[in-house]
Amino acid sequence: MLQAMERIIRTDTMGEIKEILRGVRLLNPLSGFDGIVDVAVEKDCIKWIRKTSDAPSGFWLFPGIVDMHVHLRTPGYQKAESLQTGLRAAVAGGVTCVGMMPNTTPCLDSLDPVIAVEELGESYGLAEICPVPCVTAGRAGEVCVDFEEFARSGITCFSDDGSPVKSNKALMQAFQSIAPFNGVVIEHPEVISLAAGGAVNKGLASKETGAKGIPESAEYLDVERCIGVLRDSGGDARLHLTHLSSPESVRQAYEASKNGLRVTCDVTPHHLALSEEAVIALGAVAKMNPPLRSEESRKMIVEMIGSGMVTAIASDHAPHTVEKKNLPLGEAAFGITGLETLLSVTVDVLVKEAGMKPIDIIRLLTSAPAAILHSVFSDIAPGKPLNMVLFDPEQQWKYSSTFSRSSNSPFFGRTLTGKVQRVWLKRELYREGEFV
Numbered sequence: 097m098l099q100a101m102e103r104i105i106r107t108d109t110m111g112e113i114k115e116i117l118r119g120v121r122l123l124n125p126l127s128g129f130d131g132i133v134d135v136a137v138e139k140d141c142i143k144w145i146r147k148t149s150d151a152p153s154g155f156w157l158f159p160g161i162v163d164m165h166v167h168l169r170t171p172g173y174q175k176a177e178s179l180q181t182g183l184r185a186a187v188a189g190g191v192t193c194v195g196m197m198p199n200t201t202p203c204l205d206s207l208d209p210v211i212a213v214e215e216l217g218e219s220y221g222l223a224e225i226c227p228v229p230c231v232t233a234g235r236a237g238e239v240c241v242d243f244e245e246f247a248r249s250g251i252t253c254f255s256d257d258g259s260p261v262k263s264n265k266a267l268m269q270a271f272q273s274i275a276p277f278n279g280v281v282i283e284h285p286e287v288i289s290l291a292a293g294g295a296v297n298k299g300l301a302s303k304e305t306g307a308k309g310i311p312e313s314a315e316y317l318d319v320e321r322c323i324g325v326l327r328d329s330g331g332d333a334r335l336h337l338t339h340l341s342s343p344e345s346v347r348q349a350y351e352a353s354k355n356g357l358r359v360t361c362d363v364t365p366h367h368l369a370l371s372e373e374a375v376i377a378l379g380a381v382a383k384m385n386p387p388l389r390s391e392e393s394r395k396m397i398v399e400m401i402g403s404g405m406v407t408a409i410a411s412d413h414a415p416h417t418v419e420k421k422n423l424p425l426g427e428a429a430f431g432i433t434g435l436e437t438l439l440s441v442t443v444d445v446l447v448k449e450a451g452m453k454p455i456d457i458i459r460l461l462t463s464a465p466a467a468i469l470h471s472v473f474s475d476i477a478p479g480k481p482l483n484m485v486l487f488d489p490e491q492q493w494k495y496s497s498t499f500s501r502s503s504n505s506p507f508f509g510r511t512l513t514g515k516v517q518r519v520w521l522k523r524e525l526y527r528e529g530e531f532v
C-alpha cells in the first residue's frame with residue numbers, strides 16, 4: 097500500500113493542478129458512483145475527474161464524514177475536550193462536519209452562546225460545526241427554547257441530549273414550532289425512571305458486574321412515546337432518534353417511517369462492534385449510555401443496518417477526564433471518545449458482518465446525516481470546493497495516540513483495520529497522521 101501512496105503524483109511547482117490522485121476508488125453517495133478514477137486536485141477545488149488506465153491504488157476517496165452526534169465539552173468541561181482538540185480529533189477521523197450536542201455547562205439553550213461557539217470553532221479552520229441547541233430551557237424538559245429565533249439564524253436541529261425531552265407537552269410544542277421551517281428534534285431516548293442508577297445492560301452485564309442494569313425497554317418505550325407525540329402533533333415535523341441500542345427501537349423507528357412519519361435514526365460504531373462482554377472485561381472505559389447490549393442484540397442491529405433500516409451512523413464522541421472514568425462502574429461517567437475510530441470501526445464491521453457495499457456504508461456516514469442536519473453537502477465533482485477523505489480500508493494500525501484531550505475509548509490500544517490517510521476541507525488539512 098505504501099507503493100500505492102507513492103503513486104499519487106505531486107505537481108505543485110507550477111500550474112494550478114496541485115496533485116493527481118491516481119487509481120482511487122471514488123465513492124459518491126448522492127449519485128451512487130463507485131469506480132476507479134484519477135482525480136486532479138487544485139489548491140481549493142477539484143479540477144477534473146477522469147477514467148484511469150492505472151491499476152487501482154486500493155485507496156477510497158469519498159466526501160468528508162458528517163458526524164451528527166458529538167460532545168465538544170465547550171463551554172464548561174474543557175478539561176476533557178476543547179473545541180480545538182475536538183475538531184482536530186474530528187479531522188483525524190475523516191470528519192469534516194460535527195453536529196454539536198448542547199449538554200455543555202451552561203447548556204446551549206439561547207442563541208448568543210451558540211453563535212459564539214460556532215464562530216470560535218470556525219476560527220480554527222478545521223471541521224465545521226453544525227450547532228444542535230437544546231429543545232427546552234436548561235435541558236429541563238419543560239419550557240421550550242425560542243425556536244424561531246434560532247431558525248432566523250439558520251439553526252434548525254434541536255436536542256436535549258444527555259436527557260430525553262421529558263414532558264410530552266414540550267415535545268408536542270417543539271414539533272409544532274419546528275415543522276414550518278422543516279426542523280428536527282434529535283431525541284436521546286430514555287425512560288429515566290427505568291434507567292435511573294443503572295450503569296450497564298440489564299442482563300449478563302448487570303449479573304456479572306453487580307452494577308445496576310438498564311433494560312432495553314428504557315430506550316424503546318421512549319422511542320414509542322416520541323413517535324406517538326409526533327403523530328399527535330400532526331406528523332409534519334421531523335424526529336430523529338439517536339444512538340439506538342435496542343433492535344426493538346430500530347424496528348419502531350423504521351415502522352414509523354414506513355407509515356409516513358418523518359422519523360430517522362442512528363446507531364453508534366461501538367454498539368455495532370461491541371457487546372456487553374466488553375464492559376464486563378474492561379470496566380468503566382466501556383461504560384456508556386445507552387449501555388452495550390447483548391451479543392444477540394448487537395448482531396440484530398448489524399443485520400438491520402445491512403437491510404437499510406437505520407438512517408445514519410454517529411460516533412456519540414463523549415470525552416471524559418481520567419478522574420471521571422477511573423472509578424467503580426456505578427460511579428464512573430457515561431461515554432467514550434469516538435471521532436477517530438468512527439470510520440475504521442464502522443467500515444470494518446459492516447463490510448465483514450453485514451456484507452455491505454462500501455458506498456452504502458459511506459452514505460450512512462455522509463449524505464444521510466447531512467440530509468438530517470441540513471448541512472451543506474455535495475458529491476466530489478469538478479469545480480466543487482474540497483471536502484473529501486482518502487482512506488485505506490486495509491491498513492492495520494494501533495490506536496495509541498489521540499488528538500482529543502481524552503482517551504476514554506475501549507478501542508484505545510487496540511489494532512484496527514482501515515485508516516484515514518488524508519483529509520481536505522476547503523484546503524488540505526491532514527496528511528498521514530499530521531496536520532498540514
Ligand SMILES: [Zn+2]
Pocket residue numbers: 257258259284339385
Ligand atoms: Zn445521548
